[in-house]
Amino acid sequence: MVTSEQITAAALELGVATITMTSVAQRLGVNHATLYRYVSGRDDLVRNAIDRAVTLTEFPQPNDDWQAFLRDTAHAIFDMCDTYPGIATELAGGTYSPMILQRGATLMACLTRMAFSPTDAVLALDLVTGLVIDHCRRAEQMDGRVPSASMPSRAELSSSWPRVEPGNEESMQNTIEAGQQAIEQSPRDWFDRKLRIALAGIAAELAPR
Incomplete structure (x- = not known):
């Protein structure tokens, strides 16, 4: 049994x-x-x-620092997706479980207690969680941890940049090298850079004054 x-x-x-x-x-x-x-x-x-x-995932407890709360929440979701390959791909495809919805509602309620309006709390969490899930989905597929018929590997993607055209050599070459470095960078490090930008946007547009 x-x-x-x-x-x-x-x-x-x-x-x-x-x-x-x-x-x-x-x-x-x-x-x-x-x-x-x-x-x-x-x-x-x-x-x-x-x-x-x-x-099984340890999510942060609410406090008075909404940026730390959202950052720690994002890292908790990132760690969950990294520990259990396939979850990001399933969530990106619209597979929502009861616990995911309950956890989301709880996190949004925490933001409202930090003086976010309900609508802004939903938007802030949607922005952050969407960023995590999309990033982890692409990473787990590029790294072959989850099979994909359409997602190239990191090596394939890095070598697929366009050819440098005459007269545009320096700017195009610098751009290609920056793109390749982004592809080859640790998924966590690149994600943290994107997360900082997202949090800055939330601070500018949604956070309580």
Whole structure:
């Protein structure tokens, strides 16, 4: 016999972007029909796995510093996506689990207690979480941690920049080199640079005065 907790843990370990009912059943040593006693299908299995990942992730406690709170929240989501490949790809594709929605609502409520208006709290969190998920999705696909038919590898993308045209050599070459450096940089380091810009925008447009 297996438990729902064992099924969810196995799904998370195998990677939510590629799991099937059969692969999870094989990992647990049971017939895949057994899983249907606990989940309705693959989509249900994926949502349960994402919920487990959220539960295992330590999110920041609210304080008076909204920038630190949003930055730490972004890092918590980044770490979750990095620890469990496939979650960013699933979330980017619109797979939202009950725990994800509950966690989002809780984080938004924390921002309203920091004097954000409800609308601005939703917009600020949407901006930050969208940035994390899109960045992690592209990183996990470029690095081959999640299969993708369309996303090139880092090496392929770095070598695919356009040829330098005569008369435009210096500016184009400098731009290409900067782009290649961005591709080759640590995903976390490049993300942190983007996050600082996003937080500056929130401070300018949304944060309470």
